[in-house]
Amino acid sequence: MLKYIAKRLLAMIPVILGVTLIVYLIMSLAPGDPARTILGELATEEQVNELREEMGLNDPIIVQYFRYIWNLLHGDLGRSYQSRIDVSTEIFSRFPNTIKLALAASLFSVILALPLGIIAAVKQNTFFDSFSMFVAIIGISCPTFWFGLILILVFAVNLKWFPVSGQVDNFRGMVLPALTLAFNSMAAMARVTRSSMLEVIRQDYIRTARAKGVSQRNVILQHAVPNAMIPTVTVIGLRIGGLLAGAVICETVFSWPGIGRLLVQSIQSRNTPVVLGCIIIFSICFSLVNLIVDILYAFIDPRIKSQYQ
Amino acid sequence: MSEQTNYALEIENLFVEYHVDKEVVHALNGISLKLKKGETVGLVGETGAGKTTTGLSILRLIPSPPGVVRGKILVKGEDISTLSEKQMETIRGNVVSMIFQDPMTSLNPTKTVNDQIAEVIRLHEKIGKKEAAVKAGDMLEMVGIPRDRGGEYPHQFSGGMKQRVVIAMALACSPEILIADEPTTALDVTIQAQVLDMIRELKKKYDMSMIMITHDLGIVAEICDTVAIVYAGSIVEYGTLEDIFNRTAHPYTVGLFGSLPNMDDRTQRLKPIQGLMPDPTNLPEGCPFSPRCPQATEECRTRKPALRNIGGEHVVACHLFKEG
Numbered sequence: 001m002l003k004y005i006a007k008r009l010l011a012m013i014p015v016i017l018g019v020t021l022i023v024y025l026i027m028s029l030a031p032g033d034p035a036r037t038i039l040g041e042l043a044t045e046e047q048v049n050e051l052r053e054e055m056g057l058n059d060p061i062i063v064q065y066f067r068y069i070w071n072l073l074h075g076d077l078g079r080s081y082q083s084r085i086d087v088s089t090e091i092f093s094r095f096p097n098t099i100k101l102a103l104a105a106s107l108f109s110v111i112l113a114l115p116l117g118i119i120a121a122v123k124q125n126t127f128f129d130s131f132s133m134f135v136a137i138i139g140i141s142c143p144t145f146w147f148g149l150i151l152i153l154v155f156a157v158n159l160k161w162f163p164v165s166g167q168v169d170n171f172r173g174m175v176l177p178a179l180t181l182a183f184n185s186m187a188a189m190a191r192v193t194r195s196s197m198l199e200v201i202r203q204d205y206i207r208t209a210r211a212k213g214v215s216q217r218n219v220i221l222q223h224a225v226p227n228a229m230i231p232t233v234t235v236i237g238l239r240i241g242g243l244l245a246g247a248v249i250c251e252t253v254f255s256w257p258g259i260g261r262l263l264v265q266s267i268q269s270r271n272t273p274v275v276l277g278c279i280i281i282f283s284i285c286f287s288l289v290n291l292i293v294d295i296l297y298a299f300i301d302p303r304i305k306s307q308y309q
Numbered sequence: 310m311s312e313q314t315n316y317a318l319e320i321e322n323l324f325v326e327y328h329v330d331k332e333v334v335h336a337l338n339g340i341s342l343k344l345k346k347g348e349t350v351g352l353v354g355e356t357g358a359g360k361t362t363t364g365l366s367i368l369r370l371i372p373s374p375p376g377v378v379r380g381k382i383l384v385k386g387e388d389i390s391t392l393s394e395k396q397m398e399t400i401r402g403n404v405v406s407m408i409f410q411d412p413m414t415s416l417n418p419t420k421t422v423n424d425q426i427a428e429v430i431r432l433h434e435k436i437g438k439k440e441a442a443v444k445a446g447d448m449l450e451m452v453g454i455p456r457d458r459g460g461e462y463p464h465q466f467s468g469g470m471k472q473r474v475v476i477a478m479a480l481a482c483s484p485e486i487l488i489a490d491e492p493t494t495a496l497d498v499t500i501q502a503q504v505l506d507m508i509r510e511l512k513k514k515y516d517m518s519m520i521m522i523t524h525d526l527g528i529v530a531e532i533c534d535t536v537a538i539v540y541a542g543s544i545v546e547y548g549t550l551e552d553i554f555n556r557t558a559h560p561y562t563v564g565l566f567g568s569l570p571n572m573d574d575r576t577q578r579l580k581p582i583q584g585l586m587p588d589p590t591n592l593p594e595g596c597p598f599s600p601r602c603p604q605a606t607e608e609c610r611t612r613k614p615a616l617r618n619i620g621g622e623h624v625v626a627c628h629l630f631k632e633g
Contacts, residue, residue: 204414211368211409212402212429212478216394226419301419302462 004308005295012287017069019283020276024065027272034270038081068276077280078273087277091259095281098258101251102243104178109186110236117193117232122220124198132190139187148180148253166254177254181247185239192235196228203227229300237293241286314386317486317518318344318367323380325362325371332590336362338542339380344486349512349519351533353526353565355586359542360522361410364488368401384486403433406484410491412471416463423449423459426478433482448477452507469500476508483515490522505531526569530554535622538562541587541597544616548623558625561598596628604629
């Protein structure tokens, strides 16, 4: 198992290098000149050129890229073009906020999705089933920014229950952004839970459990749910990874001081080092969450555990 | 118990229908069966004849909807249709146990074998976790599996071993009635003999009454005291082992024996029964076997024959035979 985890961690390195390469190339293909952006419209051509030289922007892209990687390997993410502070400082001052939002959203979505999916499956073709799947369809189809705005309009502006913009350090300030972020993934999780539960409750071993005299409730909770968890945990993992990235829109809507918003601002100002830094963090998070999911599989399903050598 | 009775199980006029998409599947059409204490009755018939449905009805495990069950089932003299779901749970796995057909899919893949056996013990006996685990180990040993393999998961066992686990689970609370639903069908022939021997011995040891559901007349000859031949959800012939094997009456039963290879004359061709079982959503008006019966008359096609006694316990549902 430990060997397996070590292998997976090593496998993350090429993934992250690949991500940086792609993002680096895209950023350098994008129109606009970082030096011009930094110096502003009023700077002379000479000043801009001088800065380009200083920042190494006149070298071939491949040289620039390898210089970036070299620094990255030394733990240096470079400096923000704008604030001139270290990218790592800039990111890590905001990263906890994003984690907080993503965790709260994951919690909301899992707590809502599992019961919704399980009950919908057990009470298939009843009103509750149709109702929860209707909610799920809305959750999947409705865009995050729109749902966020509606929540703000209803619960912050009209009812005044929650503050209009997100607040990092109190619970009330977190509710709306976390719900916004959670809604979409909750819907996806609920749907997967329902369909995998439906499949599991038709299995022979569920009938065996009933024939043993296990009560309906325990048949569902102790026999069906653990077996239905594999597809569900996969989706939960992907979604939690996605919640971090999904934070980009949600953080902007609620002006939440996390790295999602930092990323959007940096893309707009062509602040390549910060963009790269954020993307690297996102991809590390995503890979880690996936690794955790794969490890969880082993605990859920003994058949998978025996394959992790 | 409400009354003393010699029967472990009585089924009276049992009907099971499934209402699916405006169609009605007639799975069981008035089955009556009595099982004396300590006796083994064989339920023999083709796939889809309603054998498993009968077994599930006794545990009241017919999914409803879409299933509709009518008729009476008495377990030790008590009508199970009057019991609450809670009372039913104390009967399942405790008074009545069922061994299911496919051992590959009948065990929960995420629980250890020992846990699955211990679960049924803890449900019905007031003992602690540890004692239940020990007893589950005893059960494993009884069916010939070393107890230290109890911590393993079903996927680590072979098919025959899994069937042994399923049997251990069914017997863990020493039930009075055991329903064995084709317990050897999924196993290869050498293992079949072992498992059958084991079931027979355990049955004797625990003094159980048993319903052996099978399509294999060889198993019937080895294990059963009485035999019920089921066709399209009805019993067409019932009698002692001798009645059925030596005084075969119903044309369908005759057909079943005709489909067996003859060991003395291996060059002889098999005589399969022509045609297929009728569609259970659209059963023939008269005798359900009449479309395939070589001796069917006009009466057979229009009027369903009732069971008539043709000597001793031997009953047959066929117009060719007269009461007496």
